[in-house]
Amino acid sequence: xxxxxxxxxxxxxxxxxxxxxxxxxxxxxxxxxxxxxxxxxxxxxxxxxxxxxxxxxxxxxxxxxxxxxxxxxxxxxxxxxxxxxxxxxxxxxxxxxxxxxxxxxxxxxxxxxxxxxxxxxxxxxxxxxxxxxxxx
Ligand SMILES: [Zn+2]
Numbered sequence: 001x002x003x004x005x006x007x008x009x010x011x012x013x014x015x016x017x018x019x020x021x022x023x024x025x026x027x028x029x030x031x032x033x034x035x036x037x038x039x040x041x042x043x044x045x046x047x048x049x050x051x052x053x054x055x056x057x058x059x060x061x062x063x064x065x066x067x068x069x070x071x072x073x074x075x076x077x078x079x080x081x082x083x084x085x086x087x088x089x090x091x092x093x094x095x096x097x098x099x100x101x102x103x104x105x106x107x108x109x110x111x112x113x114x115x116x117x118x119x120x121x122x123x124x125x126x127x128x129x130x131x132x133x134x135x136x
Pocket of ligand 1: 012013014040041079081082083084
């Protein structure tokens with residue numbers, strides 16, 4: 001059995017995401033082919049960390065995944081209504097803009113540091129633990 005994975009995925013720890021993300025990863029053809037890093041705020045830890053060590057923590061996971069499982073891609077997934085960001089957005093458009101900006105910044109950081117292909121996504125929570133995910 002191969003020890004290689006296709007990708008590392010990073011998303012928020014929010015329990016409302018779990019079922020929907022599992023289904024979505026399957027839909028994307030990633031079943032049993034990804035390392036998963038789950039932390040509050042997802043890319044916020046890279047671009048607006050609460051502690052400076054938050055960046056090191058995420059980067060260490062990517063480094064380990066690359067060395068041990070030879071991943072070629074990193075998938076960064078932020079979500080709307082994220083408690084780690086808080087109720088700081090005046091409008092839904094402002095929230096979307098911030099996530100797009102943070103995802104773009106995190107993508108550039110990881111591409112520069114690791115030379116991996118980085119894909120970015122924004123998830124929206126729905127009813128009954130459903131999740132809609134759009135590429136950004
Ligand atoms: Zn969240």
